[in-house]
Amino acid sequence: MACCVLQITGLILGGVGMVGTLAATVMPQWRVSAYIDGNIVVFETIWEGLWMDCISQLGIRLQCKFYDSILALPPPLEAFRALMCIAVVLSIISFLLAIVGVKYTHRTKEDPQGISIFILAAGVAFLLTGILVLIPVSWTAGSIIRDFYDPKVPVPLKRELGAALCVGWVSAALLIAAGAMYCSF
Numbered sequence: 001m002a003c004c005v006l007q008i009t010g011l012i013l014g015g016v017g018m019v020g021t022l023a024a025t026v027m028p029q030w031r032v033s034a035y036i037d038g039n040i041v042v043f044e045t046i047w048e049g050l051w052m053d054c055i056s057q058l059g060i061r062l063q064c065k066f067y068d069s070i071l072a073l074p075p076p077l078e079a080f081r082a083l084m085c086i087a088v089v090l091s092i093i094s095f096l097l098a099i100v101g102v103k104y105t106h107r108t109k110e111d112p113q114g115i116s117i118f119i120l121a122a123g124v125a126f127l128l129t130g131i132l133v134l135i136p137v138s139w140t141a142g143s144i145i146r147d148f149y150d151p152k153v154p155v156p157l158k159r160e161l162g163a164a165l166c167v168g169w170v171s172a173a174l175l176i177a178a179g180a181m182y183c184s185f
Contacts, residue, residue: 006181007102007119014098014126014178018091020171021133025084028054028064029162030140047162050081076143080136087132091175094125098182116185123182130175137168 028049047054054064067073073081101118141161147153148160 003185007098007185010123010126010178010181011095011098011102013174013181014091014095014122017126017130017171017174017178018088018095020167020174021084021091021129022088024133024137024164024168024171025050025088027162027164027167028052029164031144031159032162033159048159049162049164050077050084076139080140083132083136087129090125090132091129094122094129094179097125098122098178101182119182119185123179123185126175126179126182128179130172130179133168133175134172137165137172141165 026049028047028051030050031048033044033046043058045056045059047056052064052066054062056062070078097118101116101122104118144159144161148158
């Protein structure tokens with residue numbers, strides 16, 4: 001019975017991690033404009049994401065623009081896009097593997113070896129997905145923090161950590177927890 005509860009818990013954690021990975025990939029709030037001057041009145045908020053830039057004016061009007069050219073993007077952004085897209089696909093595959101493993105664990109007791117392969121594959125895929133999400137999210141956060149404290153970077157170009165990074169960290173933690181649960185069987 002405890003095995004079933006852990007499998008269902010791992011499935012829920014993996015499902016939430018999968019949705020979070022997709023959300024972090026499409027959210028434009030990876031880098032958010034920082035206001036560190038004495039200016040109290042702020043008219044614009046700038047968001048930079050993997051796919052687009054957005055400007056919010058007074059919280060009323062939001063304008064977003066997709067990046068024009070893939071070739072004009074900086075190489076780290078291209079790599080982060082690729083890693084997050086691979087993570088989304090791998091999270092869907094690992095979630096489907098986990099569903100198959102959980103579904104057939106309760107039905108067949110004759111071939112536990114075949115079922116444990118599905119569970120182990122789902123666990124390894126969840127772990128790999130968590131690591132793939134963690135790399136671009138943490139790298140982006142590190143570059144934001146480095147640029148924020150760099151005196152050579154002009155004040156209008158300084159950015160803060162966006163909500164997509166927090167979603168990415170939580171998703172990575174959930175995916176790694178789900179993978180650890182499935183690998184423990």
